[in-house]
Amino acid sequence: MATGLRLRGAGGRLSATLVPGGIDQLQGRRSVIVGRVDGPGRTFEIESVQTYGRRVAIKFSGIDDPAAAEGLVGLDLLLPQSGLLALPEGAFYNHELVGMQVRTRDGRVVGAVRRVLDAGGAAPLLAVAPRPDAPEAEEILVPAAQSICVAIDRGTRTITVDPPEGLLEIA
Secondary structure (H helix, E strand, O other), rough: EEEEEEEEOOOOOOOEEEEOOOOOOOOOOOEEEEEOOOOOOEEEEEEEEEOOEEEEEEEEEEOOHHHHHHOOOOEEEEOOOHHHHOOOOOOOHHHHHHOEEEOOOOOOEEEEEEEEEEOOOOEEEEEEEEOOOOOHOOOEEEOOOOEEEEEEEEOEEEEOOOOOOOOOOOE
């Protein structure tokens, strides 16, 4: 939902960057989980929240100064899967795409989505690892545009791509 908590002011407020293409999931919420997607989290009661542009400023109950907020810096704002708002047909949350296998139309396995990157207003980029132990330098960046990602199947956890020539070549 939002990544990279940072200190914001003297009253224990924090700010974070909203996940690209996200919708306002904080509206009307009383609490949120602070942690990492792949690690443990801790639930905090929301005292106040404001969104502005692609950022969110949040104040948690009981976190009243920078020293108390310091332990949350660098963590992310998360929601339980069951608490997410439904997306329109054909739309996906970034975390749903992570781990999906990417294949070409002819069935060639490209790799697995390791992470989803913001492309600054354009379609997000899927960082596809050709093998589980591949270093970041070997990731293939595939635009998540409908013209390239022609089918996404939640059931089989597969993304079918029709890449333009040269897109899948590792430099």
